[in-house]
Amino acid sequence: MNQSSAPCLTQECGDCPIRHRAVCARCEPDELQLLDEIKYYRTYEAGSHIIWAGDRMDFVGSVVSGIATLTQTMEDGRTQMVGLLLPSDFVGRPGRDGAAYDVTATTDVVMCCFRKKPFEQLMVRTPHVAHRLLEMTLDELDAAREWMLLLGRKTAREKIASFLSIIARRDASLNLRAAKGALVFDLPLTREAMADYLGLTLETVSRQISALRKDGVIELEGKRHVIVPDFDRLLEEAGDDSDGGMLA
Amino acid sequence: MNQSSAPCLTQECGDCPIRHRAVCARCEPDELQLLDEIKYYRTYEAGSHIIWAGDRMDFVGSVVSGIATLTQTMEDGRTQMVGLLLPSDFVGRPGRDGAAYDVTATTDVVMCCFRKKPFEQLMVRTPHVAHRLLEMTLDELDAAREWMLLLGRKTAREKIASFLSIIARRDASLNLRAAKGALVFDLPLTREAMADYLGLTLETVSRQISALRKDGVIELEGKRHVIVPDFDRLLEEAGDDSDGGMLA
DNA sequence: GCACGTATTTGACGTAGATCAAGCAAGAAT
DNA sequence: ATTCTTGCTTGATCTACGTCAAATACGTGC
The missing domain is CATH 1.10.10.10 (Winged helix-like DNA-binding domain superfamily/Winged helix DNA-binding domain)
Known part of the structure; x- marks a missing residue:
């Protein structure tokens, strides 16, 4: 997993890997321009929390390098991972205010973020992006359901x-x-x-x-x-x- | 759960409960008109399969009355439920061709269906509907992740x-x-x-x-x-x- | 090289839940 | 009325995995 500073996750991408991986493979140049304007990078140290469950979350984005996890914890400390974020994976819930789960960087992580409000406005105007988001969410739902079979029935x-x-x-x-x-x-x-x-x-x-x-x-x-x-x-x-x- | 032939699941709804429960609370009259045109009802007997995993699925829709389940089964017969569909719940994966899971009616079920192709076309034209679908999918994802905590860590x-x-x-x-x-x-x-x-x-x-x-x-x-x-x-x-x- | 901390392995033992096996209750069919 | 069927309960065991505990490996800084 030594992506360290990998600037590019597919052959065709430009400087920001998520442009088509996570958000939009079919955006027009002016739409990409808009995305660029609300885009910024953040880095997190290994072991640090990116967000706590319940926190207000003012961005969406995706993992450029490193590994992060989504986890739920019960009062007595039992914890269950509910998401594993590898490079190119999307984080965030357009239309939702708070984070539902703890997000933790398990290695040093670089995130490519979009401010949520303008991103949501962009979504309204660009059906591409809204459609892509639905597709990604369906993929995550499928993964979650495979995961449920694993948790419930596998040895x-x-x-x-x-x-x-x-x-x-x-x-x-x-x-x-x-x-x-x-x-x-x-x-x-x-x-x-x-x-x-x-x-x-x-x-x-x-x-x-x-x-x-x-x-x-x-x-x-x-x-x-x-x-x-x-x-x-x-x-x-x-x-x-x-x-x-x-x-x- | 004796909804039997409940024509209405909320105070405000018309003849089709899913109009706002599942698909669109904010559609314009002409949009509702379009929905009506591609809408039809189907009934399933208790115990019958609505869809098998892998089948081509040519509709989306929601449960009007009765109870259905989504399940995955391993070769040796171990099965895990991954979704429970009560009245007003949505079924179907816009943008996906095949069903990913077995859908079974556990009681007699009435479904309100939309033909998938025209529904998807409608989605493109009406951001309301696309947005509502994303919201519903995020709800399901949240439910799945709660469920994962239950399966993985609870007694x-x-x-x-x-x-x-x-x-x-x-x-x-x-x-x-x-x-x-x-x-x-x-x-x-x-x-x-x-x-x-x-x-x-x-x-x-x-x-x-x-x-x-x-x-x-x-x-x-x-x-x-x-x-x-x-x-x-x-x-x-x-x-x-x-x-x-x-x-x- | 040596001390120290963290990740991992391995062992011994206990237990929650699975498995196997009878019964029971209530509705449907004869 | 009586047999069947289907869903449910309860009991007696068994076992996969958890718990507790100790040992090993691998850095990292001194």
Whole structure:
């Protein structure tokens, strides 16, 4: 995940990666101009909170580099991750005033933000953007529902395998790697954060990763660097009934 | 939940309840006219499938009466509910061709449908509708994320209490009941369907309902009719940290 | 090199909830 | 009336995962 200062996440983009990734692939030049005018960058240190649940949120935007998480916490400290934000992912809820979840930078994060009010005004005028937002929200809803199946019905081993395949897939689409042969990627989260993602404890996460390694489903170099010799095997372990259109 | 043939879900509505509940509270008369032209009703028998995951879906619409569920099923039969559709709830994914989940009528269901193509064309012309759709999708996303906390981190007892409070809340807002005093409602699902909602087995659901009854948190008349003498007590049991704006 | 803090692994043990297996209640069919 | 069916409850076990605790690995600064 060493995107560090990656200025560009796709071949075709200009200086701001989100222009088409997250917000608008089909905007007219004058619309892009408007977007540029209300755009600014912010950086957050690893471990810092970008927003607290309930805070007034005066921007929307997307992640340029680094990793952030959306989490919910109960009074007694139990926490569940409900969103994982990798580079190019969108943050914010047009039309909503407050943040619904804690947003935390788990690595150093660069965000590309738009002031919310003018962004919403732009939305009204440009159906492109409104349409794209709906599409993105539907994608997130689909992801949330897959996630619900994982949380509600999968075993610990299946959860880990699912997580690895999700990360591998996102990593591959992000980096346009050669899709043949072994998949190689770095885990973007600590064992504890993975546990919060999967509804497990960090010990169980660690044990299941060890088990998958022992069984030859994955190889590990260090703690974070993962090699998947056979992606189909991993998908089997995940209990997924489709290959998910890796190359779609 | 005996809405049976309820022609109207709010005080102000006309013959089609979804006009403002689900699609548009602020449409102009000519826009409503257009909606009327592409509108039709369908009924489904209890237990029948409205759509299978992967099927081409040529309509969007909303539930007029009855109860339907969205579910995902793994190859070995484990199933997880990912959506519960009560009267006034919207179904369908504008801009998507296929259904992503199985949609099943758990009681007799009446749906008010719009043909998808013309509905999407209407969306382009009427920002009201597009905006309302985004809002509804964001609501669903919020619900999904609450649900994820429930599935990932709550105990069986908390899951049941959460479910009861969700149903009580929805029922109250649907029926505009007196909010003071004991809450009274019917469970819209079998124990098995509740189990699929909560990521439990039906036996555990049954046991925990019995336990809540024994502890005086709820009373039962028959199997489905529930009385909640103290809603705050129920919310405590659910592990929720807010009252959720019952009367908001 | 050495002390210190954080991330991770591994082990021993306990428990919440699953599984397997009977019963029971109430409506529908004969 | 009596059998069936479907939904629900309850009991007896089993086990996957959580909990508690200790050891190891990997920096990072001195």
